[in-house]
Structure formats: structure tokens, C-alpha cells
Amino acid sequence: MRRRVVGASLALAMAALLSGCVALPTSGPVGVGNPEPVEESAELDTFVRPPQAGADPELIVQGFIEAAASPRGNYGAARDFLTPDFAAEWQPGAGATIDVLADRTYDAPPEVAEDAAETQVSVGATPAATLTATGQYEPPASTAEVTLPYRLERVEGEWRIAEAPDGILIDELTFGDVFRPYELAFFDPDFRYLVPDLRWFAGRDTAQTSIVRALLAGPAEWLAPGVESAFPEGVTLETGAVPVANGIASVELSGVSFDDVLTVQRMQEQLDESLIGVVRNVDEVALAIDGAVQDVAPLSDAPVHDPPVDPRPVVYDGTSFGYLSASGDEIEPIDDISPQIEGLAPSAAAVGPQAGSVAVRTQAGVSVVLPGEAAEVRDPRQGLIAPAMDPEGVIWSVPATAPGELVAYLPSGEERERPIPVPWSGSTIAALEVSRDGTRIIALLGDGVRTRFAAASIERDADGMPVALSPVVLNLSALAGTPRDVAWLDANTVASLTSLPGGDTRLVVQELGGVPDTIAGPEGGVQLDAGNGERDLRVRTSAGTLDVQSGVGWQTRAEGVDFVATQMPD
Numbered sequence: 001m002r003r004r005v006v007g008a009s010l011a012l013a014m015a016a017l018l019s020g021c022v023a024l025p026t027s028g029p030v031g032v033g034n035p036e037p038v039e040e041s042a043e044l045d046t047f048v049r050p051p052q053a054g055a056d057p058e059l060i061v062q063g064f065i066e067a068a069a070s071p072r073g074n075y076g077a078a079r080d081f082l083t084p085d086f087a088a089e090w091q092p093g094a095g096a097t098i099d100v101l102a103d104r105t106y107d108a109p110p111e112v113a114e115d116a117a118e119t120q121v122s123v124g125a126t127p128a129a130t131l132t133a134t135g136q137y138e139p140p141a142s143t144a145e146v147t148l149p150y151r152l153e154r155v156e157g158e159w160r161i162a163e164a165p166d167g168i169l170i171d172e173l174t175f176g177d178v179f180r181p182y183e184l185a186f187f188d189p190d191f192r193y194l195v196p197d198l199r200w201f202a203g204r205d206t207a208q209t210s211i212v213r214a215l216l217a218g219p220a221e222w223l224a225p226g227v228e229s230a231f232p233e234g235v236t237l238e239t240g241a242v243p244v245a246n247g248i249a250s251v252e253l254s255g256v257s258f259d260d261v262l263t264v265q266r267m268q269e270q271l272d273e274s275l276i277g278v279v280r281n282v283d284e285v286a287l288a289i290d291g292a293v294q295d296v297a298p299l300s301d302a303p304v305h306d307p308p309v310d311p312r313p314v315v316y317d318g319t320s321f322g323y324l325s326a327s328g329d330e331i332e333p334i335d336d337i338s339p340q341i342e343g344l345a346p347s348a349a350a351v352g353p354q355a356g357s358v359a360v361r362t363q364a365g366v367s368v369v370l371p372g373e374a375a376e377v378r379d380p381r382q383g384l385i386a387p388a389m390d391p392e393g394v395i396w397s398v399p400a401t402a403p404g405e406l407v408a409y410l411p412s413g414e415e416r417e418r419p420i421p422v423p424w425s426g427s428t429i430a431a432l433e434v435s436r437d438g439t440r441i442i443a444l445l446g447d448g449v450r451t452r453f454a455a456a457s458i459e460r461d462a463d464g465m466p467v468a469l470s471p472v473v474l475n476l477s478a479l480a481g482t483p484r485d486v487a488w489l490d491a492n493t494v495a496s497l498t499s500l501p502g503g504d505t506r507l508v509v510q511e512l513g514g515v516p517d518t519i520a521g522p523e524g525g526v527q528l529d530a531g532n533g534e535r536d537l538r539v540r541t542s543a544g545t546l547d548v549q550s551g552v553g554w555q556t557r558a559e560g561v562d563f564v565a566t567q568m569p570d
Contacts, residue, residue, distance in 0.1 A: 094166035096131035101171035135199035185273035193437035198513035226457025230266030247283035307569035328558035336371035348386035403429035430483035
């Protein structure tokens with residue numbers, strides 16, 4: 001018998017309210033894992049009712065799923081619905097399927113014989129996202145319904161679950177109540193920048209343990225080729241948990257000898273950035289290695305967390321190229337570069353670090369313009385999208401109809417161009433942009449009638465030049481429509497622009513590894529530009545206006561804009 005969850009869920013909730021339910025807080029284990037028990041505060045946000053006498057198999061399965069929304073006590077409330085043997089085996093930390101509650105269904109036998117020793121219940125779930133064992137949030141590969149099997153046995157006359165998938169099933173709304181996002185801090189290969197890696201963990205009182213364990217495990221698979229961690233392989237958390245007392249989080253490590261003071265400083269930097277001001281009640285991190293408390297001096301050259309760009313957009317109006325004034329009616333030229341660009345009849349551009357070089361798309365392809373020098377064609381191919389630049393002055397270029405033919409054009413050296421294999425797929429590519437720390441790249445692809453938004457990390461050689469992208473891509477949002485543009489808003493927040501039939505547009509703003517937020521864009525939007533943060537997000541329209549958000553709508557800031565150029569930080 002197949003039933004939707006809504007009616008049963010309401011019935012169970014009402015029963016809980018009427019019969020004296022047990023209140024459980026959200027605090028609990030690492031991610032969805034199993035750390036040693038710690039003292040937890042009573043943050044009540046959900047009611048969990050224990051198994052009721054005489055409950056049928058469907059209600060037992062439903063009660064188990066709802067109880068698994070509380071990680072308190074190593075998911076003790078959920079384990080009450082399991083047989084004793086399976087309660088010791090079940091691994092909630094294996095991950096999570098985040099589903100659409102209204103679409104959840106239960107398929108259970110209409111009747112079970114009183115002498116039956118076991119039975120089966122299947123749950124149909126429409127995935128909205130998944131959570132990995134290390135707390136990485138990802139959109140599903142497909143939104144087709146998945147079936148989760150549960151086998152039940154009788155224990156002293158009551159039904160209990162003897163087999164079930166590892167991990168938890170949790171609906172979108174409950175996920176937002178139980179899990180919280182946290183940015184882990186890693187470094188770029190030169191240790192100039194801090195690179196965030198967003199993770200989701202349940203259990204506010206044990207979040208610090210989750211974060212430290214995740215730091216020791218290293219960056220996400222898609223991010224790993226482009227970043228560095230100061231924590232050597234083999235280092236472990238000595239006590240299994242990170243206690244907090246009087247605002248001090250105590251991190252005790254062991255497993256590797258640390259003779260390099262700089263490495264210890266960088267480890268302390270990662271811990272401080274990942275915990276202080278991020279986890280409540282943590283104001284300081286005390287690091288101990290093999291039982292010895294470290295007196296760690298701050299790094300003399302502190303890494304930058306979010307390198308800013310010039311808040312003024314760089315525009316071309318058909319005549320002038322340069323920085324748009326705050327009034328929107330004047331363009332300030334870039335010294336020794338703007339005149340050369342204005343003479344090229346450009347259709348797109350990307351400005352390098354300190355405005356010391358500009359990649360320009362013209363009918364001849366993509367050229368590089370340096371101060372006081374004539375333009376030099378670097379990519380003569382036809383049908384190119386707008387070029388991207390990175391902090392090393394590398395130009396990234398690809399034809400719109402050949403997403404796999406990405407080439408990086410190096411600023412110097414004998415090897416001036418380097419084909420870069422891509423991890424994504426699609427029939428077309430509309431836009432790409434490199435992060436301001438140079439560690440990641442985002443791309444907006446066309447795939448039939450849908451857009452695909454993806455991110456990858458950039459592996460570089462000893463000279464800082466790109467050699468490859470991560471073999472694993474981080475899939476972001478997908479929408480029906482025509483792909484237009486992408487932009488970095490800050491160190492970990494990105495945006496995409498998609499056109500819908502009829503001229504409407506949609507912007508998707510999300511953190512890498514976060515939940516996307518879709519908003520209506522201005523009519524006829526074709527290009528994105530970002531200053532420093534979501535409030536600086538700008539959209540150029542097909543009518544040549546540059547629009548900014550104003551309340552719940554869009555307001556024209558400038559007119560007659562042919563294109564906006566992306567920028568790298570100084």
C-alpha cells in the first residue's frame with residue numbers, strides 16, 4: 001500500500017503533542033557522524049516521540065526517519081526504533097538524502113499477520129540535494145524518485161528496524177533547522193590567500209569537533225587539487241573531541257612530529273579562521289601537539305581571506321573604455337591601456353591584476369593589451385566567449401560551441417599557450433570566470449534546454465601557471481533557459497544569469513557548497529558584473545543599461561553600456 005507522507009506526518013505530530021513528547025535539541029555529532037559524547041545544551045527545536053506500543057511497521061519507519069532529525073546523544077532517539085544489533089551497526093554519518101517532504105511516499109503491506117516475524121517497508125523520496133559523509137552539500141545527479149528499503153523484525157512483540165540504508169533521510173525544511181553551514185579554511189598553493197570550503201554539520205554544541213576533524217581530513221575532493229592544508233597526513237585529534245571552556249577551544253593533535261614553526265603557525269591560522277567567530281562561544285583556539293601546548297606567534301605575512309576588486313565597474317560604451325563613475329555618466333580611462341582598447345572595436349574584456357594587462361575579444365579573436373603596447377592576438381579562434389583572466393595574468397579562452405577546448409594563454413615563457421582538459425560536459429559554454437585568489441573556476445554551460453552551473457579547482461605548477469582542472473566538478477544549480485553569464489561575488493559566493501522565454505531572467509546566487517537562492521533579474525539581462533559582495537551585483541541588459549538591485553526590483557545606474565569587463569584584485 002503506497003501512501004504519501006503528509007497525512008501520516010500530521011497524525012504523528014498531533015499524537016506527539018497530545019501524549020507528552022520528548023523534547024530534543026539539535027546538538028549532536030560530527031556532521032552526521034559519531035563522536036564521543038560531550039556535554040550538550042538544551043536547544044529545543046523539535047519533538048521526538050519514542051516508538052509507541054503496537055505501532056505498525058509504517059509508523060515505525062516514519063518515526064525513525066523523523067527521530068533521525070535529532071543528532072543529540074549520537075542519534076539515540078532514532079536508534080530506539082532499531083533492533084539492538086542494528087542499533088549498534090547503523091551509521092548515520094554515511095551522509096544524508098535531502099528530499100521534498102510533500103513527495104515522500106510509504107509503501108507498506110496493508111496488513112501484517114500477527115505471527116509474522118518480519119516485513120518490509122519502502123520509502124519513496126524525491127531528492128533535492130545530498131550531503132556527503134564529510135558534510136559537503138551537492139545537488140542531486142537526478143531528481144528521479146529513489147526507493148529506500150527498510151526491513152523490520154519483531155522484538156519482544158514490537159516492530160523494530162533490522163536493516164536500513166546508512167545515513168539519514170531528511171526533508172528540506174528540517175535540514176535547514178538541524179544543519180548549519182561552516183567555512184573551513186585552506187590556503188592557495190603560495191599561502192597568500194585563505195580559501196573557504198563550505199561544509200554542513202548537525203549539532204551546534206559539537207560543531208567545533210566536526211570542523212577540526214574535517215580540517216584534518218583535508219579539502220573536498222573537487223577542491224583538493226587547487227589548495228593546500230598545513231596539516232600533514234597522519235595527524236589525528238588526540239582526544240576525539242574539541243572541548244570548549246571559557247571561550248577557549250582546545251585542539252590536541254598527535255601522530256606527526258612538527259619541527260617546522262611556520263607549519264604550526266599555518267595550522268593555527270586554519271584553526272583560528274575556521275572556529276573563531278564561526279562557532280558560538282569560541283573566542284580562542286589553544287593548540288597542543290603531542291601533549292605540549294603551543295605558544296604560536298601570528299604569521300608575519302597574514303594570508304588574505306577575500307581579496308577585493310575596484311568597486312567601480314569597468315565598462316565600454318562604444319567609444320570609451322575605463323572605470324564608470326559613481327554618477328554613471330563619466331568613464332575614467334585606464335592609463336596607457338584604454339586608448340589601445342578603444343581602437344580595437346572590442347566586444348568583451350577582462351582586466352588583470354592592478355589593471356596591468358587586459359584581455360580583449362575582437363573580430364580577430366582574443367588579444368592581450370599591455371600598457372603602452374599594441375594589442376597582441378593570443379587566441380585567433382572564432383566564436384569565442386568573453387575571456388577570463390586570473391591573478392597570474394593568465395588568459396582563459398574557449399569557443400562557445402566547444403566547451404572542451406579550453407586554452408590557458410600564459411603571460412611569459414617559451415610555452416605561451418596550454419590546453420586545459422575540462423571536467424564538465426555540455427553542448428555549449430556561455431561564460432567562465434576565475435576566482436580572485438586563482439584557485440577555482442566557474443563555468444555556465446548549455447545542455448539542451450537547460451543551463452548547468454559548475455565549479456572546479458585549478459592545479460598550478462611551481463611557477464603558478466595552470467596545468468589542469470580538478471577531475472571532479474562541483475555541480476551547482478541548473479535551470480531551464482538560455483545561459484548568459486557568471487560572476488564571483490566574494491571568496492566563496494558566485495552568481496549565474498539565465499534568460500527565460502519572453503525576456504525574463506533569473507539570477508542564482510549561492511555559496512560553493514551551499515543552498516542556491518533564485519531571484520528575478522531585470523528584463524533582457526545578458527551580462528553579470530560584481531564588485532565586492534551581493535549588494536554590488538550589477539546586470540547589463542540587451543538595451544545597454546547597467547542595472548543594480550533597489551529594494552525588490554532593479555534600477556538603472558547607467559545607459560549606453562556595450563559591455564562590462566571583469567576585474568582581478570590589485
